[in-house]
Amino acid sequence: MRLITIALTALLLLIQYPLWLGKGGWLRVADFEAQVNAAHKKNAELIARNAKLNSEVMDLKDGTGAVEERARYELSMIKQNEIFIQIVGKGQATPPPPLAPRPEPR
Template sequence: MRLITLFLLLLLLAIQYPLWLGRGGWLRVWDMQKQVTSQHQRNAELKQRNLKLEGEVRDLKEGTGAIEERARYELGMVKDDEGFVQFVAPAPKTSETPLPPPAAVQPNHRH
């Protein structure tokens, strides 16, 4: 009886192996699902990027507004009758209380 139980247990393990670790097993399916989810996310990001690029291409083909905007912001160009003004943030203020002068170094005399 004990031999039959051991045989059935080994048979059960042999049947379970392909289910968990074999080709098309649960671990592989789980890994593939993770890859599919990751790829869907990447595809959505690329779709958004493509829509943005498509809009830029359309603007460049249809009018000069996009070209002028790029020339202004990326190349710093201005029209003949315009002046270029640049605002810079003020430098951070330093402490208004003067620092005390460094203490004079006293020589170390040994007596």
């Protein structure tokens, strides 16, 4: 009777091995699900980034508003007859002064 119990326990363990550690085991499936979730998250981030870049490209192609905004914020350019005022908080470095306005073409 004792031998039958040991044999059945051994068979039960042999049956459980592929279920947990085999090719299609639960541990591997859980790992693959985590990888799929990470890929979906990365894809969602890339889709949002592409949509933002696409809208920026459309703005640059269609109008001058986006070009003017970039010139103001990235290049610190100002229009003629405009006054540039910048408030710098404590501990912030002072950025370089804005570029001088270009004369209008005649």
